[in-house]
Amino acid sequence: xxxxxxxxxxxxxxxxxxxxxxxxxxxxxxxxxxxxxxxxxxxxxxxxxxxxxxxxxxxxxxxxxxxxxxxxxxxxxxxxxxxxxxxxxxxxxxxxxxxxxxxxxxxxxxxxxxxxxxxxxxxxxxxxxxxxxxxxxxxxxxxxxxxxxxxxxxxxxxxxxxxxxxxxxxxxxxxxxxxxxxxxxxxxxxxxxxxxxxxxxxxxxxxxxxxxxxxxxxxxxxxxxxxxxxxxxxxxxxxxxxxxxxxxxxxxxxxxxxxxxxxxxxxxxxxxxxxxxxxxxxxxxxxxxxxxxxxxxxxxxxxxxxxxxxxxxxxxxxxxxxxxxxxxxxxxxxxxxxxxxxxxxxxxxxxxxxxxxx
Numbered sequence: 001x002x003x004x005x006x007x008x009x010x011x012x013x014x015x016x017x018x019x020x021x022x023x024x025x026x027x028x029x030x031x032x033x034x035x036x037x038x039x040x041x042x043x044x045x046x047x048x049x050x051x052x053x054x055x056x057x058x059x060x061x062x063x064x065x066x067x068x069x070x071x072x073x074x075x076x077x078x079x080x081x082x083x084x085x086x087x088x089x090x091x092x093x094x095x096x097x098x099x100x101x102x103x104x105x106x107x108x109x110x111x112x113x114x115x116x117x118x119x120x121x122x123x124x125x126x127x128x129x130x131x132x133x134x135x136x137x138x139x140x141x142x143x144x145x146x147x148x149x150x151x152x153x154x155x156x157x158x159x160x161x162x163x164x165x166x167x168x169x170x171x172x173x174x175x176x177x178x179x180x181x182x183x184x185x186x187x188x189x190x191x192x193x194x195x196x197x198x199x200x201x202x203x204x205x206x207x208x209x210x211x212x213x214x215x216x217x218x219x220x221x222x223x224x225x226x227x228x229x230x231x232x233x234x235x236x237x238x239x240x241x242x243x244x245x246x247x248x249x250x251x252x253x254x255x256x257x258x259x260x261x262x263x264x265x266x267x268x269x270x271x272x273x274x275x276x277x278x279x280x281x282x283x284x285x286x287x288x289x290x291x292x293x294x295x296x297x298x299x300x301x302x303x304x305x306x307x308x309x310x311x312x313x314x315x316x317x318x319x320x321x322x323x324x325x326x327x328x329x330x331x332x333x334x335x336x337x338x339x340x341x342x343x344x345x346x347x348x349x350x351x352x353x354x355x356x357x358x
Contacts, residue, residue, distance in 0.1 A: 003358075004097035005337045006065040009056060012047050012344055015337050016065070025080045025101065032090065032100045032158075038147035039339040039354045041181050041240075047344070048242070053289070054122045059095035067095045068340065069126070071151045073143060074100065083107045091138065091146070094130035096336050098100075098358040102129070109134045113229050123291035136312065144327040145318055148353035149182050153317055155264065155290040156186025159238060162293055164195055169259040169337025173199035173233040175250060178240035179218060180208040180350035183264065187238060189317040190215035199233065203246075215324045227253060236260040239285065251280045258282040264290075313324055329355045 002022055008014035025031060047068050050056040056066035076088045083106050087185045090111075094100055105115035107172045111130045119127050137146065163174070174191060176184045179202025202218035212221045222229050229251050234257050237250050242263065251258055263285045298306045330339065336356040342348045 001128060002097060002099045003060070003333055004059075004067055004095060005333050006061045006338070007047060007068055007340075009050060009061075009064050012044075013341060015341065017333055017337065018062075018065075020103075020206045022099070025078055027104075028081050029101055029103050030076055030081050030084050031078040032074035032094075032102060033074045033077045034094050034098050034100065034358050035075055035089070036143070036147065036355055036357050037094050037096070037336075038144070039069035039070070039343055039348075039356060040148060041178070041343055041348075042152050042183065043068050043070060043340065044344050046145060055309045057122060058093065058119055058126060059097070059100070060118065060123035067097065068290075070094050070096055072147050072356075073132075078274060081107070084112070086330070089132045090129045091132060091135065093126045096333070096340070098333065104129075123295070125294050127292040136307070137314070142318060142354050144353065145321075145325075146327070146330065147355060148325070148327070149186065149318070149321065152182035153189075153314055154294070154310060155183050156188075157190050157313055158290050158293045158297060159187050159264065159288060160190040160194055161240075161297060162288070163191075163198075163236060166260075168195065168198055169236055171198070171234045171236045171259045173201055173231070173235040174229065175201045175203065175235050175237045175254075176218075176240065177203045177238070177243070177246055177250070179204040179212045179221065180216050181240050184238070184240050185215060185217050185321065186317060189320060190313050193218065193313065193316060199231075201229070201230070201235075203250075208350055211324075216320065230254060232257055234259055235283075237262070238288075239263045247285065248280055251282045261285040264288045300349075325353045327353045327355055329357060333358050 001019055003019050005016050006016050046055040050066060055069055058069050059067035061067050072094045073091050073096060076084060076086050079086055084104055102114040103116045104112035106113045111128055114127045133325055178184055191198055200218045202212050202221045203224060204212045206223045206225055209221055210221050230253050236259055237253055239247055261283050339354045
């Protein structure tokens with residue numbers, strides 16, 4: 001029996017827990033029992049942008065319902081694949097559920113890809129699973145941090161790499177909205193070490209200012225209510241909030257000093273993400289779609305060199321972020337639903353990383 005938390009695709013605060021029987025595995029298929037996953041603002045972005053970017057297609061629901069993707073760990077409970085054995089553990093893209101059937105292809109010592117037909121139109125990055133026994137990123141003592149920060153950190157790493165290749169568009173500073181988000185913190189960490197000449201400015205809500213300052217990743221932290229305090233430096237804007245009014249405010253205040261603007265996430269649900277809010281002063285925002293940049297970076301650097309660069313920055317980030325986050329392990333899919341709704345409603349504590357064990 002598979003139990004799943006489903007979300008109404010056109011009403012993201014409406015959820016239900018559904019159950020359905022498991023069909024027998026076909027040739028080459030593998031059944032995974034979901035052991036753990038994290039719930040972060042990144043998952044909310046998957047829901048908000050679900051129709052635009054196909055996130056609902058990975059784990060289809062019924063009718064107008066969908067399943068929000070999560071990142072986490074799973075164990076093989078049944079296998080009809082000759083090279084994958086029961087009790088093996090993997091890490092990758094999982095549903096908010098207790099099990100998942102996959103069709104492994106391209107199996108190697110380090111991982112495999114789910115070749116299920118319905119997943120092929122989307123980015124291959126999301127279809128890859130790491131086999132933990134031969135995964136250089138796996139640390140049994142850091143599984144919680146990997147689920148909470150890992151995918152978000154890689155997005156931050158890719159943003160910094162892109163900006164550095166473009167010489168930061170001749171800017172002196174990077175302005176990041178939703179500075180308490182894991183992706184923004186990852187970008188700030190990588191920029192501090194790989195682009196030390198760029199000033200890192202974090203924008204956040206009044207209630208999160210202390211947390212963001214304590215994280216130590218930013219040169220300057222400004223509350224949204226104090227937006228006029230933005231220094232008049234040549235800047236790039238990296239928006240993780242998806243808040244149309246906030247983006248307009250930053251563009252207006254910086255004026256000609258804004259050299260580039262990109263949109264990455266949508267942590268401010270219902271604040272205008274994906275809507276036409278009229279012309280903006282300065283450069284038009286460009287969507288940063290991390291999977292496409294990852295494919296390009298791997299092609300340019302090679303898999304090994306790319307992995308080594310990410311790994312070096314990841315270890316540094318985890319060491320720095322360790323004191324900024326408390327991991328809260330919760331049990332059951334009802335807890336997963338509650339955590340999703342709290343994050344959707346902007347009520348999650350940024351100093352707490354939520355890990356669910358279904």
